[in-house]
Amino acid sequence: DAGVTQSxxxxxxxxxxxxxxxxxxxxxxxxxxWYQQALGQGPxxxxxxxxxxxxxxxxxxxxxxxxxxxxxxxxxxxxxxxLGDSALYLCxxxxxxxxxxxxxPQHFGDGTRLSIx
Amino acid sequence: EDQVTQSPEALxxxxxxxxxxxxxxxxxxxxxxxWYRQDPGKGPEFLFTLYSAGEEKEKERLKATLTKxxxxxxxxxxxxxxxxxxxxxxxxxxxxxxxxxxIFGTGTLLAVQP
Numbered sequence: 001d002a003g004v005t006q007s008x009x010x011x012x013x014x015x016x017x018x019x020x021x022x023x024x025x026x027x028x029x030x031x032x033x034w035y036q037q038a039l040g041q042g043p044x045x046x047x048x049x050x051x052x053x054x055x056x057x058x059x060x061x062x063x064x065x066x067x068x069x070x071x072x073x074x075x076x077x078x079x080x081x082x083l084g085d086s087a088l089y090l091c092x093x094x095x096x097x098x099x100x101x102x103x104x105p106q107h108f109g110d111g112t113r114l115s116i117x
Numbered sequence: 118e119d120q121v122t123q124s125p126e127a128l129x130x131x132x133x134x135x136x137x138x139x140x141x142x143x144x145x146x147x148x149x150x151x152w153y154r155q156d157p158g159k160g161p162e163f164l165f166t167l168y169s170a171g172e173e174k175e176k177e178r179l180k181a182t183l184t185k186x187x188x189x190x191x192x193x194x195x196x197x198x199x200x201x202x203x204x205x206x207x208x209x210x211x212x213x214x215x216x217x218x219x220i221f222g223t224g225t226l227l228a229v230q231p
Contacts, residue, residue, distance in 0.1 A: 004160070006160075031217075033217070033218070035219075042121075042204055042206070042221025042222050042223050042224055043161070043204075043206075043221050044221070045218035045219060045220075048217050048218065055217060058218055090161070102217065103148045103149040103208055103210065105149075105151060105166050106163070108160035108162070109160050110158070110159050110160040
């Protein structure tokens with residue numbers, strides 16, 4: 001049973017560039033959440049997608065945007081990269097609910113390490 | 118403001134020396150508390166979910182417990198392969214403001230020496 005897969009594993013960009021990160025959820029999951037994890041910190045919630053729509057958003061600027069496809073896979077896009085965007089970007093999948101909130105556990109991929117020069 | 122605090126920041130144990138990690142939280146209503154294990158260069162690995170005070174979950178040498186203000190992760194007779202960062206996360210939920218996001222603590226770095 002394939003778990004959450006993310007690509008690429010590592011990425012190096014320069015300030016001002018744009019980046020797209022990809023995520024395939026665990027089989028049977030329909031909800032994808034994205035988190036940013038700085039070194040030595042816990043993950044910070046960016047946003048969550050369910051049924052191809054952004055369901056909830058954390059305290060991140062509009063430079064961070066996303067998309068979910070009909071097969072439940074997802075992309076995270078970051079524009080106008082800043083040095084402070086250097087971090088591990090984690091994708092988590094879970095089983096959603098028809099209600100707005102689901103408390104099912106989120107399962108994480110191994111992330112994309114993004115370095116900004 | 119919602120907050121999750123984990124202690125200690127780092128813990129070094131000898132193989133077989135049992136101990137506990139603490140996760141204290143302040144949220145207006147708890148929808149779920151989650152424990153994860155994270156190895157270097159990897160994503161968090163799901164361990165347990167606790168939903169209500171008094172609940173306990175066990176898996177091998179790990180046991181998680183929950184009260185109204187904190188959770189403990191008890192490690193019994195740890196082995197070197199238990200070395201990792203253990204993360205606690207809470208999901209806030211009440212009738213006025215349920216949320217899907219997880220609020221993480223900064224983790225406890227556990228090192229078990231043979």
